[in-house]
Amino acid sequence: MEVRLFPNSTRPGVGLKPRREAQRPLLPQHARHCPVLEAGSALGFMVYPPLVANESFHIEYHGEGQYRLIYYVNPTGGKWEPILSVTYILPVGGVGKFKEEVKFLTREETTTRENALQMARTFVVPEDLNTPAGAISLRGAWNFQTPPGWDTVYTPIFNMIERPIAPMLVIRVETDWYPHQSEFRYVLQPGEGISGSHSLPIGQVVFVPREEITMRECTAEEQEAIRLASEEFKRQKATTKLTTQYGLQYSPHYLRTSRAPKP
Template identity: 70%
Template sequence: MEVRLYPNSSRPGLGLKPRREGQRPLLPQHARHCPVLEAGSALGFLVYPPLEPHESFHIEYQGEGRYQLIYFLNTGGEKWEPIFTVSIVLPIGSIGMMKEEVSFVSDKQAISRDTALGILRAFIVPEDLGTPPGAISLRGATNFKTPAGWDTVYTPIFNMIERPIAPMLVVRVETDWYPHETEFRYVLQPGEGIHGAHNMPIGQVFFVPREEVTVADCTKEELAAIQTSRQEFFHQKAAAKIMTPYGLEYSPHYLRQSRSRNS
């Protein structure tokens, strides 16, 4: 199955390509010896923002329909400098116009107001702000076109355990026919923010076939076979235990079985 990629319409060619990654930086050491955990982390692909290495941004929900985005540059490789901020005020009761106020912090970059707002729209979807309250939709650098009958599921990054983690609305889109621009809608509390960087993923995607799934109870014979298989597996798992140099005991039996069955 092949999924086709096409770039962010506002900033084509910028940002890292989607990648599959089974490791997470803050998981304990034993996670490296847990193949089912790493397989869960590696489901699908990590998606990155449309940023160059010397760019970053921070967007914060300030409460009462107010948001602020700060755009940073690090052209010298030593210090991140804020270039401009965009303050967004949503209309009360969804009646009226959204206000966008641009303030330039640095005079080192000659950027117009329209250019600043264009950069803002490459990173977020202003029309989605506040739906629900605190919501921020981050745009990805890459969009996906799936084969006929396959959908794309947009999720937060799996197995990220650091706190606090803003909740995200998971969506499933029929990307075989609908040209969906990749976005990840997080919901923040007042005072919370999200930082965007070139090498920092903003979400995860995986692909599922659009087919009906039915469930049925196992027969007595199937249950007996499952019980026998379980007992054999745990017996072989115990026999295959090894000790790491750091004193961690684990069994590679599941990983060996998985590789032999999928090779």
């Protein structure tokens, strides 16, 4: 299957392209010997923000409909320097004027207010702020056009065990006809924030066919075949034990069977 990529509309060509990644940095080392866990992590593709290597941003929720985004650069590779901030103030109760306040954090202004707002819009979607309360939508560097009949599901990163992890609203979009810009909507509590950097993914996408699924119960014969297959798998798994240099025992039987040619 071929999925076509098209870039972030306001910053085309900036940011890493989507890619699969089976490993997670904070999972214990023995997770490398769990093929079903790594297969789950590798489901779909990581999506990255539209940033170059010496850029980053941080957006925080202050409560009461107020959000603040800070844009940083690291020109020398030594220290991150804040360049500007954009504060979004939503009207209380949803009635009133939406405000965007730009503040330059350098001695001299490096750009215009309009360019600062456009830069912030590259990373977040102001129209989605506070829907629901605490929500922010992060934009991806690349977008997807799927083949006819296929959708894109936008999810948080699977098997990330860092705490705290802000919850994210999972969406499914018919990207075979709708030109959707990749967005990942996280929901923060007051005082919480979320950061973006060049090599840090902001979410994951999975491509699924748009077709109906029916379910039925297995027949007695099918259940018996499943039982026999399970017993045979357990028997062979028990006979193929390996030990790591740390003394952990594991069986590579599932992985070997998975990679073996199927009839």
